[in-house]
Amino acid sequence: xxxxxFVKKQLLKVIEWKDDSKETIVYRYPLKDxxxxxxxxxxxxxxxxxxxxxxxxxxxxxxxxxxxxLSTENIPFLTKALSLPTGFExxxxxxxxxxxxxxxxGQKWGTQNPIMMRDNxxxxxxxxxxxxxxxxxxxxxxxMKEVFGTNAVYTVSDVxxxxxxxxxxxxxxxxxxxxxxxxxxxxxxxxxxGKVLELSQEPFQKLGLKLCSLVIENxxxxxxxxxxxxxxxxxxxxxxxxxxxxxxxTAQAIKDAANNPNGGNLAGxxxxxxxxxxxxxxxxxxxxxxxKPKSKLVECDNCGAKIKEGVKFCPECGANQGLxxxxxxxxLNKNAKFCPECGTKVAGKNTCSKCGxxxxxxAKFCPECGxxx
Numbered sequence: 089x090x091x092x093x094f095v096k097k098q099l100l101k102v103i104e105w106k107d108d109s110k111e112t113i114v115y116r117y118p119l120k121d122x123x124x125x126x127x128x129x130x131x132x133x134x135x136x137x138x139x140x141x142x143x144x145x146x147x148x149x150x151x152x153x154x155x156x157x158l159s160t161e162n163i164p165f166l167t168k169a170l171s172l173p174t175g176f177e178x179x180x181x182x183x184x185x186x187x188x189x190x191x192x193x194g195q196k197w198g199t200q201n202p203i204m205m206r207d208n209x210x211x212x213x214x215x216x217x218x219x220x221x222x223x224x225x226x227x228x229x230x231x232m233k234e235v236f237g238t239n240a241v242y243t244v245s246d247v248x249x250x251x252x253x254x255x256x257x258x259x260x261x262x263x264x265x266x267x268x269x270x271x272x273x274x275x276x277x278x279x280x281x282g283k284v285l286e287l288s289q290e291p292f293q294k295l296g297l298k299l300c301s302l303v304i305e306n307x308x309x310x311x312x313x314x315x316x317x318x319x320x321x322x323x324x325x326x327x328x329x330x331x332x333x334x335x336x337x338t339a340q341a342i343k344d345a346a347n348n349p350n351g352g353n354l355a356g357x358x359x360x361x362x363x364x365x366x367x368x369x370x371x372x373x374x375x376x377x378x379x380k381p382k383s384k385l386v387e388c389d390n391c392g393a394k395i396k397e398g399v400k401f402c403p404e405c406g407a408n409q410g411l412x413x414x415x416x417x418x419x420l421n422k423n424a425k426f427c428p429e430c431g432t433k434v435a436g437k438n439t440c441s442k443c444g445x446x447x448x449x450x451a452k453f454c455p456e457c458g459x460x461x
Contacts, residue, residue, distance in 0.1 A: 231296030
């Protein structure tokens with residue numbers, strides 16, 4: 089009975105891998121105690137799998153999806169018979185590696201360190217980004233030589249550690265070469281994705297891999313820059329009521345100081361007072377500007393047009409609005425009746441030329457002497 093089980097163990101062998109996980113890329117088929125791969129063994133390779141047959145430490149063949157009868161130099165029955173004195177262990181080793189060739193989708197990427205970018209509007213800024221990508225094994229033979237070697241199991245996380253730095257490098261190069269403003273990056277995510285796919289193919293191929301897709305979900309500015317943009321937006325809503333960004337910041341500082349229950353230390357108090365003086369001056373200037381009295385309007389003595397008080401000539405008729413002495417030419421106050429320089433009686437346009445009585449506008453005769461104006 090024991091001999092029958094021994095022979096059965098050697099002659100009946102089906103090699104296959106049913107992948108129940110979603111993370112395994114490479115799986116080395118395990119050989120149990122005293123098991124060996126033999127002639128007439130059946131190898132089953134399912135869709136989205138590739139099997140690599142390794143004999144004597146070298147890759148002998150790569151099997152695509154299908155069912156195969158293996159042909160090896162390892163003849164188990166004869167080897168066992170010849171190896172009885174050495175504990176039934178064959179000196180010839182053969183291994184089968186299964187490689188998963190499906191796409192591994194939904195893999196997350198993100199910038200561990202910020203990407204430095206020279207922006208025309210903000211100068212040098214630091215950008216951070218994140219998204220998802222998908223990849224697959226494109227050449228199992230190259231992948232075995234360059235990446236997983238002789239590991240019994242190799243997972244997606246093992247591969248991600250190697251390919252993420254290459255991915256970030258391609259993204260950085262794409263952003264730098266585009267010379268697009270940081271504020272306009274969101275409108276060009278698809279363009280960047282295509283550029284990254286193009287730049288990544290060569291380094292991925294060297295590892296036997298293929299980058300199938302890349303999605304950029306977000307590229308963001310540093311927090312302090314985003315806050316500055318928010319403040320700028322607030323200023324736009326305020327319509328220059330406070331004039332400048334500095335004035336607005338000062339008002340915010342005073343508000344924060346007022347909400348401080350401890351009142352801060354003396355230095356902080358000094359800063360608060362200084363800020364209060366500054367903002368006080370700002371509002372004082374604003375109030376003074378708003379409350380500044382408007383220029384008084386008067387009527388031209390000649391044509392009656394509305395003109396600013398104090399102007400010397402009417403902008404409508406050109407009439408002289410000032411008074412001068414008819415004798416010495418000295419300038420006179422509007423209500424002067426005699427020249428302070430020579431004492432000559434003033435005969436203004438609003439007085440009678442004969443008796444000097446004041447006349448109402450539009451009067452045709454002097455109410456005092458009846459002189460025709």
